Amino acid sequence: MRFNPIYLFSLSILLPHSLFAQSNKFQQAALQIKPLTCVVRQLGEPCQMTVNIQWQNQNQIDACLYQEKNKLRCWQQKDKVAEQLQITLAQSMRFSLLDLQGTLLATQTVKVNAAVSKRYRRKLKTDWSFF
DSSP, rough: OOOOOHHHHHHHHHHHHHHHHHHTTOOOOOEEEOOEEEEESSSSSSSSEEEEEEEEEEEEEEEEEEEEEEEEEEEEEEEEEEEEEEEEESSSSSEEETTOOOOOOEEEEEEEEEESTTOOOOOOOOTTTOO
């Protein structure tokens, strides 16, 4: 069996192009949450803050934003979103943007930091003081 070199050449050019066009259709969205850090006095305290959420996609999609497994907000037929949301965190949490089929489009983590650390607390007075 013999292959025509022109046939092989055209097949090698057209096949990757069609696969690339299909993969572009399902490109991931870009998610941005600000601020990325919430500071509490001590770890374990709840942190309430307003975050700016922005996401965009090449095509219009139906998508929902989740805080771990809790659904926060959904949008229908959007390709770009910029909103503010009030959130409460007890610890660092992952936020995920999923489509209606449950496909993960983008993620971002918001961290909780403590202003006062129990492990590295400085002593207020020295051990050898007479007072």
